[in-house]
Amino acid sequence: MAQSTLSKLFTVQENRNLQSMYNMGELEAVILQIKSKSDNLDNVQLNIAVLGDVGSGKSTFINAMRGLQSGDHGAAPTGNEETWMEPTKYPCQDLPNVQLWDLPGTNSFGFELNNYLKKVKFESFDFFIIVSQARFRENDAEIAKKIQGQGKEFYYVRSKIDNDAHSLKKQGADLNEGWRTIRRDCISNFQTVGVTPPDIFLISSFDLEEYDFPRLKSTLARDLPSIKSNVLSRSIPKIMLDVTEPKKRMLMKRVWLLAILAGAVGAVPVSVPVPVPVLSVITIIGLTVAGRIYLQKQLELSDKLLQSLASKVAKPSSVLKAEMIHRLPRKMPVAVTNVLLGITIASCMITGIKYSFSPVTLSIFGAVSSFALTYKLLKDSLKDRLETVQRLVKSALSRD
Numbered sequence: 001m002a003q004s005t006l007s008k009l010f011t012v013q014e015n016r017n018l019q020s021m022y023n024m025g026e027l028e029a030v031i032l033q034i035k036s037k038s039d040n041l042d043n044v045q046l047n048i049a050v051l052g053d054v055g056s057g058k059s060t061f062i063n064a065m066r067g068l069q070s071g072d073h074g075a076a077p078t079g080n081e082e083t084w085m086e087p088t089k090y091p092c093q094d095l096p097n098v099q100l101w102d103l104p105g106t107n108s109f110g111f112e113l114n115n116y117l118k119k120v121k122f123e124s125f126d127f128f129i130i131v132s133q134a135r136f137r138e139n140d141a142e143i144a145k146k147i148q149g150q151g152k153e154f155y156y157v158r159s160k161i162d163n164d165a166h167s168l169k170k171q172g173a174d175l176n177e178g179w180r181t182i183r184r185d186c187i188s189n190f191q192t193v194g195v196t197p198p199d200i201f202l203i204s205s206f207d208l209e210e211y212d213f214p215r216l217k218s219t220l221a222r223d224l225p226s227i228k229s230n231v232l233s234r235s236i237p238k239i240m241l242d243v244t245e246p247k248k249r250m251l252m253k254r255v256w257l258l259a260i261l262a263g264a265v266g267a268v269p270v271s272v273p274v275p276v277p278v279l280s281v282i283t284i285i286g287l288t289v290a291g292r293i294y295l296q297k298q299l300e301l302s303d304k305l306l307q308s309l310a311s312k313v314a315k316p317s318s319v320l321k322a323e324m325i326h327r328l329p330r331k332m333p334v335a336v337t338n339v340l341l342g343i344t345i346a347s348c349m350i351t352g353i354k355y356s357f358s359p360v361t362l363s364i365f366g367a368v369s370s371f372a373l374t375y376k377l378l379k380d381s382l383k384d385r386l387e388t389v390q391r392l393v394k395s396a397l398s399r400d
């Protein structure tokens with residue numbers, strides 16, 4: 001089965017090194033390490049899925065790409081019967097580090113698309129070539145939507161074009177006009193289903209010097225670096241999630257501790273000289289502020305880092321700084337919820353005291369509410385800062 005992008009880009013050991021660098025507060029070093037990987041993608045293997053309906057000519061196409069004919073040693077099995085039910089990879093000599101995956105027909109597995117996608121591990125492929133014969137298929141449209149939905153790209157191959165050429169000739173039609181019509185139809189069919197039309201190739205796997213087969217090979221060779229670079233940009237969030245996970249777990253434990261401390265203060269009996277709601281609110285504010293400063297320090301999001309990083313990734317520091325500024329419209333609902341939660345808790349406690357609830361009830365309420373509010377505020381703060389790290393890394397490594 002095709003490997004996930006992440007495991008192709010970093011070995012387990014490299015991944016661990018990144019995690020420990022990040023744990024030690026070396027975010028800049030982590031970013032520079034990922035950058036150095038992204039500048040050297042030649043050796044990264046690319047998994048290209050070749051898919052389409054049963055009998056559309058997928059296996060014959062893969063053999064043609066590899067310079068083989070059906071029946072040659074190592075060639076993919078072909079035929080008029082449904083021939084292949086397991087995804088199988090084939091190396092492509094002309095395109096180093098490219099694996100072409102021969103997938104079962106998209107109308108196999110009982111015609112259920114989601115079932116099919118799960119079975120072939122659709123998400124593990126980096127790029128797709130949809131092979132379709134004779135006319136535009138409903139399955140092609142659905143698959144194309146799924147590909148673009150994942151932010152990935154594909155080519156559309158109209159196969160067995162020698163058959164179309166034969167029919168057009170028999171009808172005395174102009175071949176070039178025939179090809180233009182087929183291309184126009186494909187484009188409009190994609191547009192109708194809301195898919196951005198891909199590169200379209202009309203090929204015959206039996207006439208490798210004719211039609212669009214030579215152009216397909218040269219276009220793929222030309223596009224490989226940009227496909228790889230897209231694969232990397234798409235993987236950055238996942239890579240960073242992995243890198244930050246151990247530290248996030250450690251910081252979540254600190255958040256729990258601070259929230260438990262706030263809960264303990266909230267449980268202090270009513271008989272102390274300071275009114276309980278005041279004590280709880282002061283504690284929550286104090287612990288939250290201290291916790292936020294601690295998180296800020298731990299996650300290393302300082303101006304000093306920005307200045308140094310900007311010069312190393314050749315980006316203006318203002319561009320990186322823009323990622324650090326909280327996006328108010330999106331953050332407002334969370335802030336409003338937290339304030340409302342705080343006001344509700346304080347009002348409930350004041351009402352509780354006024355109507356003389358038992359000290360035990362008040363203690364329990366004070367403990368639970370102080371814990372919950374402190375926990376929520378600090379957890380939101382941690383989440384927010386980790387999202388900022390993600391945006392910063394993405395911006396630092398983007399190629400524009």
Ligand SMILES: Nc1nc2c(ncn2[C@@H]2O[C@H](COP(=O)(O)OP(=O)(O)OP(=O)(O)O)[C@@H](O)[C@H]2O)c(=O)[nH]1
Nearest residue numbers: 054055056057058059060078079082083105160205
């Ligand atoms: N005329 C013509 N026939 C082709 C071409 N490509 C494939 N065929 C024929 O179409 C039939 C099916 O081809 P395959 O390559 O086995 O098709 P497939 O999509 O791999 O089929 P499954 O694996 O069963 O889904 C075979 O008889 C091939 O010889 C082509 O470019 N032109």
Ligand SMILES: [Mg+2]
Nearest residue numbers: 058059083084
């Ligand atoms: Mg096949």
